[in-house]
Amino acid sequence: MASSVPGPIELPVSKYDQSSYWGRVRHCAGISDPTMLFTTENHLVNARKIISDYRNGILKQPTPEFWKAKKQLDSTVHPDTGETVFLPFRMSCNVISNVVVTAGMLTPGLGTMGTLFWQWANQSLNVAVNAANANKSDPMSTKQLLTNYTIAVSASCGVAVGLNKLVPRLKNITPSTRLVLTRLVPFAAVVSAGIVNVFLMRGNEIRNGISVYDQDGEEVGKSKKAAFLAVGETALSRIINATPVMVLPPLALIKLQSGFLKGKSMKIQNLTNLGLISATLFAVLPFALAVFPQRQSIHVSKLESELQGKTTKSGQKIEYVNFNRGI
Template sequence: MEPNMRFGIVERQSFPQRVLHWTELLDPTNLILSIEQIEKSRQILLTSEDAVRFDLKNERIQEAWKRSLATVHPDSSRLIPVAFRPAALLPFSMPLLFVSLVTTKTLKSMLLPQVSFYTYLTAFNMFNGNATYSRRRTESIMLGAGVIASSTFFGLVPRLRQVKSALLRRSLPALLVAHISGVNLVASRSLETIRGIEVMDKDGNVIGYSRKAGTKAVRETAASRVLLFGTSAFIPELFSLFIKQYKNLLPFPWTFWALKMSCTIFVMSLMVPVSFSIYPQIGQIQRGQLEEEIQSATEDTELFYNRGV
C-alpha cells in the first residue's frame, strides 16, 4: 500500500492533532527538498518495520513521514511539483490574493491579478485532487482553461460595478472570493464526481470506483477552501476600514499597505493549516452510502478514499 495512504488509514487524528500535523507539513523547507532526500525517506517508510505509525520516538522515522506526506501524492505516488505542494500555497497565493483585492481604475490592472490568482488556484486544486480517475492531458488543460476564464470573469464583476456603500464596496469582493474559490475547486475537480474515485478497505485493497465518494471529497474540500480564502480576504478588508480612520496619523503613505499586508499574512498563516485540517485528507465513508455494486463487493462497513487537499 502507498505509505501516505496507509498513514491516513491508520492514523485517526483529532482536529487539533491534524492542525499541529499540518503546521509541520507546511514548513517552507519542504519546498527545497531534493529528490534524493525524498526517495531516501520513502525507502525508509517502505522497508522499515518501525514505520507503521507517525507518533514514534524515532526521529528518523518521523522526519521520513513528514517529507513523504509533504511532497508525494497519496494516489499516484508521484512527486507533487514544487510550486503546488501544500507548503507552497501560502507563499504563492497570499500575494496574489492581496493584489487581486486592491482597488484599481483600469481594466488591465484589474484583469492581470485576477487571472494570476485563479490560474494558480486552479492548478493547485488539480494537482492536489484525486488522481485515480481516468483523464487525458488535453482534457485537463481544456477543463483548467475554462475554470480559469469563468473564475476570472466572476471575480471582475464587483470591480466593474459602482457600489456606493463603503462597507459593501470593501466586503463584496472578499465575499465573492470565498464563493468563487469554492466553485473553482468544484469545477476543477468535477471529473471526480462524474467518473468516480477509488475506494478501498483498511488493508488498501481497491473495492471499486465511486461517484458518491468523489462528490463527498469535492464537497468537503470546497468547504475548506471557502473558509480559507473567505476569512483571509474578509478580515484584512475590515481591518483596512478601521485603519483608514486613522490614516492621517500614519507616518508614511505606504504604512497603510504594509499594515494590511501584515494582517493578510497573519490571517492566512493561521487559516491554511486550519482549513486543511477540517476534514482528514484520507476520508472515510460508510459502505451504505456507496453504490450498490461497491456494497456487494465487500463486507467492510467503513471504506476509505483520498479526499485531496
C-alpha cells in the same frame, strides 16, 4: 511525498491523529511549513534512505529523524514521480506564493485592469500548483487543462468586475456598508472560481464514481454518491480556506484606516495590508485546511444498493467503507 519511496511496508499517514481536528491542524501546518524550502538535494537523498529503511523493515519504529525525513519529502517531492516539485508550486511554498497574489487582489482602489490582472494571476497560480501536484497516474489532457483554466479565469474576472460595477449602484445602504462590500468583492470572485474549478476538475469522479474500501483496505466497489460527497466537501473547503484570508485582512484594514492608519501614507497602508494578509495566512490557514479529514468513513446504507450487504474476505459484514476525499 514520502509515499514515492518504494517498499512493502505501509507508511504511517501522519505523526498526528488524523481522526481529530487538532491532529489534522498540526499535520497541515507541517506540510506547508515554509522552512522546508531550505531542503537541499542532499537532504532529500538522506530522507529517501531513511524512509526506504522503514519501508523495507530495517528501521523498525518511526524516530524523530524518520518524521523529519517524511516531512521533507511530503512538502517537496511529487507522490507519483518522486521528482522534486518546482519551488514556487511546492506545498512548502504555498503560503509565500499566496501572499503575493492575495495582497494584489486585496489592494484597495484597484481599477478594472488591476482587478483583471490579479484575478488572472491567482487562477494561473492555482492551475500551476494543481498541475505540478496532480495525480500522474491519470493525467488531465492539455485540452482539459486549458478549458478548465479558461473557465476559472472567466468566472473570477467576470464576478470581480461585475460586482465592482454593481456595488456603487446599490441604493439604501450606508457608505460604510458599501465600502465593506467593495472590499469583499475579491473574496466572492475567488470562491466562485474555486467552486467551478473543483467540479470541472473532478467531474469524472461524479460521473464514474470513486473507489471505496473496507476496513482491511480492500476495494468494495465504486460509488457515485461517495464521489459527490467528496467533491462537494472539497468545494466547501475552498470557501472555508478562502474566508479567513480574503475576509479578515480587508475588514481589519477598514478599521485601522479609520483609526491608527488615518492620514498615513499609502506606503505604510500597503505594508500594513501585506502584514495582515501574511499573518492571517501563516496563522489561520492550517485551521481552515483541517476542517475535513482526507480519508472519511461512511455507512454503506448511504451508498448505492449494490455496495450494501457485502462481506470482507474473512466473512464479516461490511457496515462502513472509507474513501479518499482528495484536495
